[in-house]
Amino acid sequence: MSSSSARKNILLLIPQLTYGGAERVFHDHGQELARQHRVIECVFDSRTEVAFPTQNQLVALDVPAGAGIVGKLSTFIKRVQRVKALKREHNIDVCISHLEGADYLNLLSKGPEQVLLCIHNSKRHDPNIRGALGWLRRRVLMPLLYRSADCIVPVSRDLRQELIDMFALPPQKVVTINNFFDVEGIRRRSQEPLPVATAALFANHPILITAGRLAREKNQKALIDVLHALRTQGQSAPKLALLGDGPLRADVIGRCQELGLRSWQIWDEQPLTEDYDLYFFGFQANPFQYIARASVSLLCSATEGFPMALCEAMACGVPVASTDCPTGPREILAPQTPATQYAAAPEWAEFGVLLPLLAESTLPTVALVWAQTLTTMLADSAQRTYYAAQAYARVQDFAPTKIMQQWESLLNESPQ
Secondary structure (H helix, E strand, C coil), X not given: CCCCCCCCEEEEECCCCCCCHHHHHHHHHHHHHCCCCEEEEEECCCCCCCCCCCCCEEEECCCCCCCHHHHHHHHHHHXXXXXXXXXXXXXXXXXEEECHHHHHHHHHCCCCCEEEEEECCCCCCCCCCCHHHHHHHHHHHHHHHHCCCCEEEECCHHHXXXXXXXXXXXXXXXXXXXXXXXXXXXXXXXXXXXXXXXXXXXXXCCEEEEECCCCHHHCHHHHHXXXXXXXXXXXXXXXXXXXXXXXXXXHHHHHHHHCCCCEEEHHHCCCCCCCCCEEEEECCCCCHHHHCCCCEEEECCCCCCCCHHHHHHHHCXXXXXXXXXXXXXXXXXXXXXXXXXXXXXXXXXXXXXXXXCCCHHHHHHHHHHHHHHHHHHHHCHHHHXXXXXHHHHHHHHHCHHHHHXXXXXXXXXXXX
């Protein structure tokens, strides 16, 4: 960070601090900004779990949720008023919001302070933006309100272009700043030992690993079909390890049963043996010690912003194979290629392998393509070593100091 920056009062606003990529970025930003500024973090409700404890002051809006349309509208108005009061009370110079609900509160409570929006996910491809309310958000609220921000900060270059195209935002108002990663910290934590039985599993078998919340947009269910395709191609050695938990746990496990694959689940409290096809390790406080010992790390998401899990695997020094989904993977693994390019076949890119999207409509065909590509990767240790080194070199571009300097330059601009 530039030592010449004036110390500012910064309010960081997010709906909640439960486990998630945006929440982790919010937390990391808060810690880094606090090195030079006074930072107050704000969530909507003090009763929600805080997965990322902070050294900064943490406040909550704590406006009880109303019932029905009138009640919800009343809650929303009271939250806007509460944010406005917080901004006055703490003499806020800059308010940075993360996630759409917080963006609306930030914009509608705007006073003399600088208002910045940090955009983490695709608005065009988000499966959760649907129906009449989704239409209202996409066609009315975001295009209308986002223009009044001083600056909109998407976490990937492709997300920037999407925002400009969809909402007709002035390009000079939309500034890409990628997420950052504590590469040294991740590498250090990745060297912590695994439990004995788990260590033996990783030592004795090629492990394909994926990390992320078990949710629709993360698309882990499709990986079950990829493993099944590996088995039908005669590949009996590779195992699939899944790190994370979430609302689609039962769906993903159900798909294993449908395809006749045996799964070990940490929630069952059964002894871990090497007799299973898949291993559900659930949420792990330190996922890096698992990822670092895998043969290949996989990202299978249907949509992303700037995928944390992909870069964290690269920081662990593991070769990566990723879906070429919107947005982020191509920017990370093939930065010299155009954003409009999408992998229709395996693309052995500069920093990792890009693969076609595991869409439901083409899953049987694409799962075979993934399986064939992973068979090739697992058979070639020299190639994996090369891609592991390339991945580790690339992730250095997202070191905290470099990224936070970009944020500092934004903080030094006057509100518009």
